[in-house]
Structures are given as structure tokens and as C-alpha cells.
Amino acid sequence: MATTKFRGYVQSTLGFIGNIVGDVTGALAGLQVKSVATVVAAGSNSQANATALTAFHNIVTTVSATTRAVKLPTAATGKVVSIHNDAATAVKVYPQTGGRINAASTNAVGTQTIAQNKGNIYIAQDATRWRVVASA
Numbered sequence: 769m770a771t772t773k774f775r776g777y778v779q780s781t782l783g784f785i786g787n788i789v790g791d792v793t794g795a796l797a798g799l800q801v802k803s804v805a806t807v808v809a810a811g812s813n814s815q816a817n818a819t820a821l822t823a824f825h826n827i828v829t830t831v832s833a834t835t836r837a838v839k840l841p842t843a844a845t846g847k848v849v850s851i852h853n854d855a856a857t858a859v860k861v862y863p864q865t866g867g868r869i870n871a872a873s874t875n876a877v878g879t880q881t882i883a884q885n886k887g888n889i890y891i892a893q894d895a896t897r898w899r900v901v902a903s904a
Contacts, residue, residue: 776889790836810836810855815875821849827883831855837862837877840869843892861888867897 775797805823812818813835828838828851837860840849853859861880863869869890870880875884880900882888 781904789860794835799847808838810838811861813837813860815839815865818860818862821851822847826851828853828859831857831859834858835884836860840864840867840890840898843867845892845894847892849890850887851882853884856884858883861890863896863898866897867868868897870900 779839780862785840786809790800802868803823804825805821806828808819808821808826808828809830810819810828810832813833817839818839821841826849831853834857836857838851839862841847842864851861858881860877861869861882862876862877863872867874868874869880872880874896879886886903888903890898891901893899
């Protein structure tokens with residue numbers, strides 16, 4: 769196994785949250801990088817054509833119609849994704865294919881829309897279901 773010099777904040781989908789400083793030997797599985805996508809344009813009005821989110825923090829800047837949507841990544845227990853809508857129009861949020869958000873049906877938006885200047889935090893309960901901490 770390789771030894772790597774590392775310094776920084778990590779959050780593991782396996783439960784570890786904190787800072788690591790020094791030499792790390794072996795594999796670190798389940799780590800989630802705290803990335804930010806600052807320019808996200810909402811895609812079409814279906815789950816298949818919604819803009820796929822790939823960052824930890826996602827800032828939606830363009831929503832051309834109330835039917836436009838973004839799509840969460842594949843759920844994994846403990847994964848966290850935040851979405852902030854900086855556009856003038858509300859954006860819909862779909863789960864990844866085969867997924868659910870709260871009590872909505874599989875593959876459905878349900879009540880998941882984010883209004884202008886609002887944001888939600890999505891926490892994966894398991895491999896298919898997202899729970900939402902919604903802004904007021």
C-alpha cells in the first residue's frame with residue numbers, strides 16, 4: 769500500500785468526519801470531496817433530461833421555466849448534497865433513476881422545488897432514498 773501526505777477536511781460516507789494531517793497509509797474508502805459547482809443551469813422538464821449534479825454544493829444560476837430541473841447523484845448512505853437556487857424561477861429536484869426523495873414515489877419530483885434564494889440539504893438515508901432539510 770502507498771503512503772500519501774495529506775492535510776485537510778474529509779467526510780466519509782462510512783461515518784468519519786474531521787481533519788487528517790500527516791501520512792495516510794492504505795485506502796480511504798467512501799470519502800466525499802467538498803466541491804462547489806457555482807454555475808448550474810437547470811435542464812429540461814424530465815428526470816432523464818434534468819441537469820445531473822456532481823458537486824457537494826450546487827448553486828443553480830439559470831432556470832428558464834418552472835418546468836426546469838436538476839437531478840441528485842446516486843444515493844449512498846450518508847452522502848450529502850446541498851442545492852441553492854440563485855435563479856429568479858423555482859427549480860425542481862429529481863432523484864437519480866431508481867431513487868426517492870422523502871415520501872415521493874420512485875423517480876418523482878414530488879414536492880421538491882426550491883424557490884428563488886432558497887436552498888435545501890439532501891442526505892441519503894440509504895442507496896435509494898434521500899431525506900431533505902428544507903429552507904424556510
